[in-house]
Amino acid sequence: MSNLLLTAAQMRALEQAAIDSGRVTGLELMERAGVGAVDAIFAEWPEMAAAPGRAVVLCGPGNNGGDGFVVARVLAGKGWDVEVFLYGDAERLPPDARVNYERWCELGKVLPLGDAPDAIERFPDLTIDAVFGSGLSRPLEASLFRTLSCFSQQFVVSLDAPSGCDLDSGRVLGEDGQAFHPALVIAFGHRKVGHACGDLERASKVVVVDLQLSREIAGRAGFFAEREIVHAVQVRALSPIFSKRNDGHKYDHGHALILTGGMGRTGAARLAARAALRIGAGLVTCAAPGAAMMECAAQLTAVMLRRYDNAEALAAMLEDDRINALCLGPGMGVSARVSALLDVALASGRQVVLDADALTVLAGRDDPFSLLHSKCVLTPHGGEFARLFPDIAARLKAPAMSGPAYSKVDATRDAAARAGCTVLFKGPDTVIADPNGKAAVNSAAYDRAAPWLATAGSGDVLAGIITGLLSRGVPPYHAASSAAWLHLEAAFAFGPGLIAEDLPEALPAVLRRLASDQAAFEAVTTSRPST
Ligand SMILES: NC(=O)C1=CN([C@@H]2O[C@H](COP(=O)(O)OP(=O)(O)OC[C@H]3O[C@@H](n4cnc5c(N)ncnc54)[C@H](O)[C@@H]3O)[C@@H](O)[C@H]2O)[C@@H](O)CC1
């Protein structure tokens, strides 16, 4: 499956291109969507395929409602007892939805949606939410939300979107943005941006029904800026870290420098250093102030240790041009001294990861972005992001009153453009963007939820993985997006009970799996005849 994340407008453009090419009609696409939805439901709950039950289908005034009428017809054809309710006026349905409404009317009744709660007394086994999909443009009426909420139970399936949720952002439209929670969301054609970020608590799973639009996708290279980080892509993006030549020297594999905080505050940087080493940096050095040297020396073995006491000492250290990636922030504190170190690191033109306290220091400056350059990576969490980009954060936080709503992808992209470097905006939906508008989402949601990753020090490890990848020659955007994925994979490899120290140690198992997929990937690409 492709890892594109589409906006609603992009999805519409694809559908329209397919229709304009004469390859398919809108009605056929709607049939594919409805038939595919029933297949997906039965794949999810095979017991439903074996024993037809009762279904309630809630249809809306647009093509999402049209999909609902198809689902109703297909279920009835399989022996289900189906009740259909419509929100709005049948006379005003768009043409394809209208055709499917008429087809359903040959099989059964359509009642007004306001009557739908009565159907609960007949104990439906399955409820289909086909009220709104990608065409949602304003908040749900309160009465409609109440009706939908009556059906919040185990087997509620939303077609394309949980009605009320904007597919460009994953946000619920409205002042208080109350969410409707289906058990399953069936995305048509592709996952949309809103399936990967925003209010990710809203469903337990998203599956995709293929509408066979790959030809239209292929004809639009560069049209899609948003991607979801998936396993198959990492195999390619991380190829530099699998290319250690047998005769290679450790310096050929990069030298990462991680600055620690003072005495009693070096743990965060040591975690980052361990992660940078585990991900494959040839050498990793922790640089510590004099007072913290003993503390670090007692803890570090493979990671080297150097002393720095001020910005001048750092500048002297950076005369060694084998040091090719720096990490500043974890445990460093917020002070004028850290600010001076930041200046030296940025002026050196090296690849620099700025995390934690370094971001707070940066945000305190009159012109936070003047020294940043394209080799920097910023890794803010929500609070740090709001300090650095207060206007963007405020826009993202304001209630979304109309679709398409401002998304976390939009916000991160705007931040990266302003900062002039890659930004990784953390969260259960981590978004990575570069200054040219490329963006990726790593969502730790649905079947990739790893709540145990929210543990002290986990962010320091992420900063270390990015730094290690940078030192190995992975470009900033790919280093940040790959690190987000690896970090989550490491959490899965370990499982619950994880503490930050476990994350670097879990990386080799993740890399082993990637390496074997890498070999398979290379075997496929080299055996394929060139075109
Ligand atoms: N040919 C196509 O375009 C296909 C479309 N498909 C389905 O079509 C959906 C998109 O269809 P539409 O663009 O018609 O959009 P929707 O079906 O999501 O709804 C749009 C309609 O709802 C109204 N509306 C929006 N927000 C409202 C609110 N809060 N309260 C009351 N009315 C509101 C709009 O004025 C418009 O009439 C997709 O999500 C997908 O389910 C699929 O059938 C695949 C093929």
Ligand SMILES: [K+]
């Ligand atoms: K829906």
